[in-house]
Amino acid sequence: EIVMTQSPATLSVSPGERATLSCRASQSVSSNLAWYQQKPGQAPRLLIYDASTRATGIPARFSGSGSGTDFTLSISSLQSEDFAVYYCQQYNNWPPAWSFGQGTKLEIK
Amino acid sequence: EVQLVESGGGLVQPGGSLRLSCAASGFTFSDYWMTWVRQAPGRGLEWVANIEQDEREKYYVDSVKGRFTISRDNAKNSLYLEMNSLTVEDTAVYYCATSVDTAMVTYFDYWGQGTLVTVSS
Numbered sequence: 001e002i003v004m005t006q007s008p009a010t011l012s013v014s015p016g017e018r019a020t021l022s023c024r025a026s027q028s029v030s031s032n033l034a035w036y037q038q039k040p041g042q043a044p045r046l047l048i049y050d051a052s053t054r055a056t057g058i059p060a061r062f063s064g065s066g067s068g069t070d071f072t073l074s075i076s077s078l079q080s081e082d083f084a085v086y087y088c089q090q091y092n093n094w095p096p097a098w099s100f101g102q103g104t105k106l107e108i109k
Numbered sequence: 110e111v112q113l114v115e116s117g118g119g120l121v122q123p124g125g126s127l128r129l130s131c132a133a134s135g136f137t138f139s140d141y142w143m144t145w146v147r148q149a150p151g152r153g154l155e156w157v158a159n160i161e162q163d164e165r166e167k168y169y170v171d172s173v174k175g176r177f178t179i180s181r182d183n184a185k186n187s188l189y190l191e192m193n194s195l196t197v198e199d200t201a202v203y204y205c206a207t208s209v210d211t212a213m214v215t216y217f218d219y220w221g222q223g224t225l226v227t228v229s230s
Contacts, residue, residue, distance in 0.1 A: 036154075036217075038154075044154065044220055045220075046217060049210075055218060089156075091215045095166075096159050097170065098159075098214075100153055100156065101153070102153045103153045
């Protein structure tokens with residue numbers, strides 16, 4: 001089982017500033033990593049897949065990087081609508097027992 | 110437009126059973142893997158089960174193996190999750206999800222709105 005660990009659990013950032021969220025896998029997942037945004041009462045929304053590819057319609061201020069075990073989601077110039085919970089998810093192993101990180105809550109400072 | 114609409118959630122007693130459904134539209138359902146993901150109240154996301162296009166392959170998280178069964182009806186564009194021997198730990202919002210970017214099971218670019226399952230006496 002691949003365990004995904006996100007840090008920090010909560011990140012307080014002011015609007016207009018940059019946020020950097022981390023995700024670490026317990027073993028290599030190559031670049032098979034996705035990031036999601038979830039707001040209260042809503043389903044998750046795909047932001048990034050294959051570690052660094054933005055999903056359709058996702059603003060350029062969202063960027064992903066990393067490979068192997070260490071990954072980063074960066075959000076430049078935070079907008080009010082960006083304050084939410086963010087999850088990483090690996091999809092590397094077979095059989096497909098996918099796993100999510102526990103989430104990082106991005107809150108307004 | 111891709112749409113996934115779950116139904117079937119509700120209140121059930123411990124040890125009881127429930128069947129969730131997910132109605133899919135806007136894409137060729139039979140071409141894609143489908144997945145159930147759940148989220149306990151105030152908690153994170155947990156992958157539950159995957160099913161391959163022709164139902165030949167099905168995979169489950171350990172905590173539901175032997176109790177849950179994922180299935181699909183490609184003629185009805187529908188995904189199902191049969192849940193038996195439910196415990197309070199199964200209380201969660203259950204989402205169906207898929208990716209129409211690829212015929213493999215990977216990330217999820219489409220999610221339903223979720224259906225709440227509450228297991229309580």
